[in-house]
Amino acid sequence: NAGVTQTPKFQVLKTGQSMTLQCAQDMNHEYMSWYRQDPGMGLRLIHYSVGAGITDQGEVPNGYNVSRSTTEDFPLRLLSAAPSQTSVYFCASRRDSLTYGYTFGSGTRLTVV
Amino acid sequence: GENVGLHLPTLSVQEGDNSIINCAYSNSASDYFIWYKQESGKGPQFIIDIRSNMDKRQGQRVTVLLNKTVKHLSLQIAATQPGDSAVYFCAENYMEYGNKLVFGAGTILRVKS
Numbered sequence: 001n002a003g004v005t006q007t008p009k010f011q012v013l014k015t016g017q018s019m020t021l022q023c024a025q026d027m028n029h030e031y032m033s034w035y036r037q038d039p040g041m042g043l044r045l046i047h048y049s050v051g052a053g054i055t056d057q058g059e060v061p062n063g064y065n066v067s068r069s070t071t072e073d074f075p076l077r078l079l080s081a082a083p084s085q086t087s088v089y090f091c092a093s094r095r096d097s098l099t100y101g102y103t104f105g106s107g108t109r110l111t112v113v
Numbered sequence: 114g115e116n117v118g119l120h121l122p123t124l125s126v127q128e129g130d131n132s133i134i135n136c137a138y139s140n141s142a143s144d145y146f147i148w149y150k151q152e153s154g155k156g157p158q159f160i161i162d163i164r165s166n167m168d169k170r171q172g173q174r175v176t177v178l179l180n181k182t183v184k185h186l187s188l189q190i191a192a193t194q195p196g197d198s199a200v201y202f203c204a205e206n207y208m209e210y211g212n213k214l215v216f217g218a219g220t221i222l223r224v225k226s
Contacts, residue, residue: 042204042217059213106155
């Protein structure tokens with residue numbers, strides 16, 4: 001049982017490049033979310049999913065896409081990277097609608113130059 | 114608007130002393146609160162939670178107090194240890210965004226040996 005696994009751990013992109021941050025969980029959790037964490041700030045919700053095939057926007061969705069084709073995987077796509085997207089990205093999952101607390105991955109540190 | 118904030122950005126305590134980390138929230142409709150611990154280079158780790166129908170909950174060396182009258186949450190750590198050094202976040206649960214967690218900016222806890 002690995003929990004929530006994120007890859008890569010570090011990534012440097014040039015402005016305008018695209019890439020996908022991977023997130024996988026092996027706990028059969030229904031809910032998955034992506035957060036970004038910037039210095040001196042709390043985590044902000046980018047996108048979330050309440051189950052396979054269902055996704056929705058969080059508070060800072062612009063510039064990001066997600067999909068949820070399986071229960072296990074919830075990739076985050078940066079369409080055209082911008083320096084403002086330099087951040088640490090965390091994927092999180094929770095079991096179901098009756099479980100509030102999330103289990104977090106270890107994060108992906110992204111730098112856009 | 115949404116506001117989960119912390120009174121003290123940095124707290125330094127002597128090893129063995131008790132620590133108290135405070136948090137203010139603004140959404141009186143929030144029904145659930147969580148404290149997370151984040152060590153350097155890692156994702157947030159669940160510490161303890163409390164529902165809005167409670168005013169106190171105890172765990173191992175940790176206690177969370179909830180004062181709904183003044184919208185205040187605190188985390189008490191007994192006999193603070195060097196391993197407790199980390200950033201601590203409070204988060205409140207919003208029913209919108211699939212039970213979104215709204216995070217505060219965090220408090221740095223430094224334990225002096």
